[in-house]
Each structure stands twice: as structure tokens, then as C-alpha cells.
Amino acid sequence: MKLLYFAWVRERIGLAEEEIDPPAGVATIGELVAWLTQRGEGYAYAFENPKVIRAAIDRKHVRADASIAAAGEIAFFPPMTGG
């Protein structure tokens, strides 16, 4: 699946997007965040406070317990500050 990162999540990880293939036990957004956190310092820094991280699956807002089984594109970003 494709992952997208925005704003300071992108800066901390050092990537705007990447393709990943998480192991079978990673079934939800929350589990994906936990798995990503172990991939390196930048990821750990980006996700150090998982409560503030927002996620979208296929361009729709989702919560941490959302299943990623059918996801094509998952985005992680900070709280939004548009308008």
C-alpha cells in the first residue's frame, strides 16, 4: 500500500510518500502507526504522540481503530490548520 505524509509528519520522517508491505499482524491504523514507529528515529519522532496524529484511508478521515485491509492509500498528518 501507498503511504503519504504531510506537514511535520513528512518533515520528521523525511519522506512525502512510500510503498510499504506491513506484516500480517498489522490490521488497523493504530497498529500501523506502532509498526512504523519501530522503523527508525524519524518515524519514532513523527509518531511520538500518536494521539495527535490524524489519518485518512483513501482520502477519508478515519480513526485509529479503522481496518487497513482494503486500503490503497493511507495518509498521516498533524491536525489541520486550513481556512
Next chain:
Amino acid sequence: MTTTIRLQREPFDVGAEAALLSGGRTDIGAVVTFTGLCRADENGEPIAALTLEHYPDMAEAEIARHVEEARARWPLLGVTVIHRYGRIAPGEVIVLVVTASTHREAAFAAASFLMDYLKTRAPFWKQVEKVSGNIWVDPKAADDVAADRWSAPPPRREAAK
């Protein structure tokens, strides 16, 4: 209903966009426009500019979804939402919301609703350029409170033709 949603880097003419929405029509009795501008300070510190990052596909879909939601809540005759991204200098327009209806109540409420949602749910992120460096703007609790007031399920109206 006339709906215009645009995400763009370039500045635009607020007055012309508002006039377009009601031009040539005689059924519209109220047009409300909200214009969001870039200020020259953030938390009391001067800024040189702000840069808006966005998630293009999702931003457009989210705004469209909220325009549909506004249509379901109020008898609207037209909606325009234009949101800029990229570098924006103080004094320049960031966002424009125009709502049109037969009477003012619906136009005011829908414009307010759309702005509250743009602030908290549309995937845009502001970064400001200060002397001390570039800083991502923190979300404001007051914006969440403003958006939450719309979350009680409203009485639905029949979708306008």
C-alpha cells in the same frame, strides 16, 4: 445549485467571484462572502509569509462533501469555495467562501458552517515564516469548539433540485 470548488496557488479577485455566483439570476436574495486573509503576525510575532501545504485529492473531496452537507442543511442556491495553497504574503487572500440563498439566515449559517469545517477538517497545514525560523501553526482549540457546534444532527431537508 451552482457549486464552484477550486484549490489554486494563484491570487484571485474576491469581488468577481462573488458577483459570478449571483450574476444573471433573480432568485437569489442573499449572498454572504467570507474572506480569510494572511495577517502579518502570528502570536504577536511578525511573519514574512505563510505557506500552505495540502493533500490535493482529499482536500477537494472533503470540501465537496461539506458543501453537500451544507446543501442538505440549508436551502442554498449557490456555493463557491476557493482555497489557496503555496506561499501567501500578508494582506493576500487565503480562502473565500460565498453562499447564496433566498434569505440571509441560510447564507450566513452555511458560510459559517463551511468555514468551521475548512479550519478543522480540510487537509491543509499552515507554516509561518518568522525571524526565528519556519514554524507549523498549531491548531486552535477555539476552532474545534466552533466546528463541534455543528455536530448535533440537524433536521434534514429534502435535497434541493
